[in-house]
Structure formats: C-alpha cells, structure tokens
Amino acid sequence: MLSVSKEFTFEAAHMLSEHEGECKNLHGHSYKLIVEATGDIQNGMIIDFKDLKNIVKETIIDKIDHSFIYYNSSKDDVEHKIAEVLKGSGKKIFEVNYRPTAENMAMHFYNILNDNLKDKGLKVVSITLYETQKSFAKVVG
Ligand SMILES: Nc1nc2c(c(=O)[nH]1)N=C([C@H](O)[C@H](O)COP(=O)(O)OP(=O)(O)OP(=O)(O)O)CN2
Numbered sequence: 641m642l643s644v645s646k647e648f649t650f651e652a653a654h655m656l657s658e659h660e661g662e663c664k665n666l667h668g669h670s671y672k673l674i675v676e677a678t679g680d681i682q683n684g685m686i687i688d689f690k691d692l693k694n695i696v697k698e699t700i701i702d703k704i705d706h707s708f709i710y711y712n713s714s715k716d717d718v719e720h721k722i723a724e725v726l727k728g729s730g731k732k733i734f735e736v737n738y739r740p741t742a743e744n745m746a747m748h749f750y751n752i753l754n755d756n757l758k759d760k761g762l763k764v765v766s767i768t769l770y771e772t773q774k775s776f777a778k779v780v781g
Pocket residue numbers: 656663667740741742743771772774775
C-alpha cells in the first residue's frame with residue numbers, strides 16, 4: 641500500500657486528574673502528531689502535502705496549539721475552575737468530552753481527519769501522537 645505522511649507539532653497543557661502519579665498535576669507537552677493517509681493517485685500524488693497540511697492545521701493544530709485541553713466532564717473541580725478562569729480572561733481552551741490521554745486524543749484526531757479526508761476520496765491509515773519523546777499512541781484505521 642502506498643501512503644503519504646506528514647508530521648505536526650503543537651504545545652498544550654492538560655491534567656490527568658485520576659492519575660496516581662505526577663500526571664494529575666497541570667502540566668504541558670510538546671506533542672508530535674503524524675498523519676498517514678492513502679487514496680488513489682492523481683497527477684502522481686495521493687494528496688498534495690500542502691493540502692494535507694492545511695486540513696490538519698485548520699481542523700486540529702490551530703485549535704489546540706498553546707491551549708489548555710479541558711475535559712468538560714472531569715470529576716476534578718480544580719479542572720473546571722482552571723477552565724473557567726482561562727475562559728473568563730479570553731485564554732485558549734480545547735474542550736473535549738474525554739480524559740485527554742494520548743490514546744483518546746489520537747482516536748479523536750483520527751475521527752476528525754477521517755471525516756474530512758473522506759470528502760476527498762482519501763482514508764486515514766494511521767494517526768500517531770507522541771506525548772513525550774518516548775511515549776506515543778497509535779491508531780491504525
Ligand atoms: N497510556 C498512557 N499513559 C500515560 C499517559 C497517556 O496519555 N497514556 N499520559 C501520562 C502523562 O500525561 C505524562 O505526562 C506522560 O507520561 P510519561 O511518558 O510517563 O512521561 P515521562 O516524561 O515521565 O516519561 P519517561 O519515559 O519516564 O521519561 C502518563 N501515562
């Protein structure tokens with residue numbers, strides 16, 4: 641199978657309130673997202689890398705970069721208070737209905753991109769999301 645991939649980076653903060661270790665604290669990551677897509681070849685390309693970049697930027701990166709990833713059904717009141725303060729002062733929040741682990745975020749990004757690329761006759765082969773240099777989650781479609 642022939643595919644194309646593009647890498648993206650973004651910075652974001654989150655907290656894993658249920659985590660028993662350090663990750664229950666508010667902290668940030670320099671995330672790396674790798675998007676792999678496939679489809680028929682037209683003019684020698686599955687999709688122009690520039691077009692793939694624009695889709696991923698518009699649907700994900702621009703919304704999440706330098707944000708607080710806020711789990712809106714968190715059982716942790718502190719998380720809601722942080723989000724409230726940030727929202728109240730016009731700071732950037734990326735609101736989700738799941739605990740923002742690498743696994744859940746990778747699944748969310750897979751669904752967003754699959755929906756968007758479908759219109760162009762393309763399919764997401766895999767989404768890889770690095771949370772740290774050594775830890776990542778991967779979804780294979
Ligand atoms: N399966 C998962 N485990 C953990 C996740 C996750 O999303 N999925 N996330 C975290 C924390 O967000 C944490 O910030 C990252 O954890 P970790 O890889 O342990 O980070 P370290 O930099 O400490 O890694 P080392 O390899 O030990 O340096 C926790 N777990």
